Amino acid sequence: MLDPLLQIRNLTTGFQTESGLVCAVDSISFDLDAGKTLGIVGESGCGKTVASMSIVDLLPKPAGQIWEGSIEFHGKELAKATEQTLRSVRGNEIGVIFQEPMAALNPVHRIGKQIVEALQLHRNLTTRDALARAVELLDAVGIPVPERRITEYPHQLSGGMRQRVMIAIALCCEPDLLIADEPTTALDVTVQAQILNLISKMQDDLGMAVLLITHDLGVIAEQCDEVVVMYAGRIVERAPVHSLFASPRHAYTMGLLASIPKLTNPRKSLLTTIPGQVASIYEFVPGCRFCQRMERSGPTLEKRPPYLEITPGHWIEQCPECTT
């Protein structure tokens, strides 16, 4: 069998804050094969964005640092790579799109210039050729009249159009991996469907792998081959998408799935809830953090539960209280 495109082992990322060191991603491991889509799902603050930004080291500096672990991409180690190596990978072999395109695009440069910049950084193109390529890219991501759009500024575009521009920039060098951090969270469902379709189409055309970070289990169910569920900085469950939805094994995954209102629920029936809330990152226990949320006491809070493969491809953090 081929080695996976991306292999993450014991990745631990933390921040130096005014109140001391905090560990946002606590020794997580997963793989992603070429051409596949892996979803990372979890609630705000679970570490899903920090985990994905660690891969291309787009952490806020100097506070954010990878403390431990390895990130192997195409056989290259990225966790300890120099800035020079990372620059050759970012935007080239790995494209990134962010939740809020208005914050990620430069408001004072025209759309065309921002695509040309990314192209010229990695490809030896004249400005004229790069501009022609930019028009092709905008056309490919479904922006009408691209020759005119390249002369416009980000504020002149709608949210959905800006996200298309972000995708065009991320894909300009035909990457092998696209990291999409909540690409549709700020968009309406109708535009979300357009953008997800576009990502799938580009994935088919380019044969790239996608790491999709979202809090929306609906998006996960529709897009992903495999899913990683994160809670409080750790992976509590990782499984192929069908087994995750058909037979979730960790209480947190079950709670998440049960708390989504479904169109088939009787109206005004009470929804299943997960009691309590995520503990503050400063108060995380060394043991099972879902037990902490459920206000259980005892030995499960003392020692981290083992991360085990219970059936082929289905991994859980096996806490005796939280897993079945």
Next chain:
Amino acid sequence: MPTPPPSTEAVSVSSLLLEVEALKMHFPVHGGILHRQVGAVRAVDGVSLTIGEAETFGLVGESGCGKSTLGKAIARLLKPTAGNIRFKGHDITKLSQSRLRPLRQDFQMVFQDPAESLDPRMSVGELIAEPLLVQKIGTRTEREEKVLQLLDRVGLPRRAAERFSFEFSGGQRQRIGIARALAVNPDLVILDEPVSALDVSVQSQVINLMIELQRDFQLSYLFIAHDLAVVKHVSDRIGVMYLGKLVEVGPADEIYHHPRHAYTRALLAAIPVADPKHRHKRDPLVGEIPSPIHPPDGCAFGHRVSHPRWQESVGMDLSLKECAPAHYVMPCPCCTEGGSG
């Protein structure tokens, strides 16, 4: 002819709390060197709806369709351009803020982002007591007692009264926002995207709280949201809004099972379903919501999807028509099955 819905779906209209008629909310657009008014953003352009006692009316639509503006106009945080708002039989459309104040006890609003709508310099106790103070209700001790009762009711610890809103998580802050709205015992609560900023596990807690409060206090809700699954779950009736107008109104189950307008169907089809076994081929809507400054003539949605019969809708009377009991749809030839007939 489509089959009529089961009669249990028909909503009694005997006890109307709120009646909105042909409401318009236009914002002037100024331009040129003389800063003259050159046009208007027609955010709400002729909306009629009613809300009965203990009823939830869900309002859905894409961003920019005017649903939040409609909520604010009904709460009279804005002064409507035209139309009528009758609340408990009183015409509140043109009342001045001072004349409105005594009536405001009965209709309150909860906003999407509690972090922005709660004053960070006031303690939670002061925040919840503020509406009582404005309405001059109770003595200081009575107000303090009421605050503690409200905290119990929305599931916050009593000691929260001494703390500040920013010390709480998003879900807890939304509970503070709800407690504040409930302080004056309103009949109608306008909820503008109350759970959109919350994580799913917390979202379900807040939805449950709203369902329980409605049951206990016979509250009526105008529930504004873009998440159709959430809206369907809490609503008795649903209105679908597109570019400042309602295109379809009907009982919640009816809207979901028998949507008549193409826009409603497109919105429903775009919801991702949390079940990989039902992964469907998405056929998303093309285009985006057009500018409400220059709305197209005729059916705005037919125009967006370049429907071959869109031309026929130009110049037609597109006011809502009843297509099944209590189910109303914009009768445009392009987007409604048999709508022109």
